[in-house]
Amino acid sequence: MSSTEKNHPTSRQTAGLSVSKKAYHHGDLRAALIEATRQLVEEKGPDSFSVSEACRRAGVSTAAPYKHFKDKTEMLVATVLEGMDRHRDKMLAALEGVPEGSPERITAIGMEYIAFALNEPGIFRLKFGGFTDRIADPRLEDGGQQSFGILLTEVAKCLGEPGITDEVRRRGFLLWSFVHGLSFILHDKGLAEKGEEFDLHTLLEDVSERMLS
Amino acid sequence: MSSTEKNHPTSRQTAGLSVSKKAYHHGDLRAALIEATRQLVEEKGPDSFSVSEACRRAGVSTAAPYKHFKDKTEMLVATVLEGMDRHRDKMLAALEGVPEGSPERITAIGMEYIAFALNEPGIFRLKFGGFTDRIADPRLEDGGQQSFGILLTEVAKCLGEPGITDEVRRRGFLLWSFVHGLSFILHDKGLAEKGEEFDLHTLLEDVSERMLS
């Protein structure tokens, strides 16, 4: 996993926030709290997460986070954003070496989408499970659009379209819906119940073909 | 509309018509609390829901619910179950008058699924957004299986298969994934953003045809 050491300035902030802060007492409490939050969200589930417990894990007082985050919600949002970054990077990495314009690129994105839901169910749920519904943060919106944009680009190439046409957008939307729903179902029921009944890769290939033909 | 619930001796009856239990102090506090919970979950969102506020709305003390529910989680689960009953009934009602074996029955189910996500986003999120992930309640499992079963029955008839064969299960699973994902996306982004870009009924017809052919 991401070995966030105290000396490494690994806290890559997304646009909009102040520049990287230097190490004072703790080192990089902001990053440490995000990591603690991520762990707890995975271990106990997003509903059972508490700021206090994250503080205990980070070894600071319960008031410390409020020097870095406005409130609990912003702390979770920051953790979600960090997860979205990783998710996007992994999807892009999954495209490496796969021939341009091949439908296999679509399934590669889908497989990575599903993998994220299964490997990081807590973050997946925070990102897509409705937690962000009532939060108006442009960074959340941008992250989602970026992921969708990656898919649309591949769909356009697969269909031989010159760019993001209406037809591309429509097909992409259908594919996105399917993969999104499939991820949720697998996330809910677990790989054991449904992942063994159907081979995921075959399933994705099947759907990609149906949607792109 | 009958609640098909088998009760253990302590908890008598869910809300509904066949109230074999007479009115004591309140009348039917259990049903009142479920209704208050449902309202609050829709108004404030599941995350902001508190038992205390439901008590205020029902006009009882904050300790009263614990005579009817083990804890906050069970109170929310009861509310979700009530919503699942309504959801299932509405899906069945949507099939009335639609010719047997026609793919229109598939789209009718899908439209009702989506309608639930849009009309009752709070309950939808509680049911599918991961809240029930760590809760092992057979009634939750049964409810989901029932809805899936309705779809599978229609898929079998559409494909002309004798029963729930492996192929039916596979096609149904694909359709379910798509509708599930579509509901989530519309739930997230709202009908304004995506529902205007694409006509939902046409979208569903399109996908049904692709999946069933």
Place this chain on the structure above:
DNA sequence: AACATATGTTAGAGACGCTAACTTGATGAG
């Protein structure tokens, strides 16, 4: 009428979110 039980109440413990006020330590100016 008397009793047992279901259903409500008040009081309070313990956890949590968050704020106010104080303390500490790194940094840069002179």
Place this chain on the structure above:
DNA sequence: CTCATCAAGTTAGCGTCTCTAACATATGTT
């Protein structure tokens, strides 16, 4: 080097929340 400044931590405490314990009362059975 000294010191003022300010970021980043601390403790103390308020209000709210979940849930329990102990008590009070309605119901309906006998």
